[in-house]
Amino acid sequence: MTNAEAMQPYQRIVQDVRDQIATGRLPAGAKIPGIKALAEEYQxxxxxxxxxxxxxxxxxxxxxxxxxxxxxxxxxxxKADSTADAIRRLEERVDELTARLESLEQRSN
Incomplete structure (x- = not known):
């Protein structure tokens, strides 16, 4: 059973809306589809x-x-903006650490 299958139907809707907010597809002030539309979409x-x-x-x-x-x-x-910023900072840090590690590995060879 996958995580999606283990989720209650309402949790799947919550997760999908959260994902859309986090990715910017639903920005601040955007209208969420109505109850009837969501009920039909998610059956x-x-x-x-x-x-x-x-x-x-x-x-x-x-x-x-x-x-x-x-x-x-x-x-x-x-929250979505700050999360995206945090992810960008982590990616930059990982790139920096990867470069340093490669440099150290080259020195030891």
Whole structure:
């Protein structure tokens, strides 16, 4: 059983929305598809989508307006930006350490 198969359906929706926020496909202020659209996309009941949206709100990733829908929060976008920056810094550090290691290996040969 894969991780995706082990996830509850609402968790899969939460993870997909989190991934879309992290990659910038859903920037701050972007409207999340409605409950009906998400229910059709994921082939789940509306209650399952509602549970996913509740979880996303609890995580501070989305906020909802009655009658208007759910939107990506500024906080979520800032987290995605800081995560991307941290990843870039780690990649730069790994490149630097790799170069130093290669240099040391060449010296010892």
């Amino acid at each position: 789940v009941a509306a209650g399952t989508v509602q549970r996913a949206l509740t979880e996303l709100r609890a995580l501070g990733l989305v906020y909802s307006h009655q009658g208007r829908g759910s939107f990506v929060s500024e906080q979520a976008s800032a």
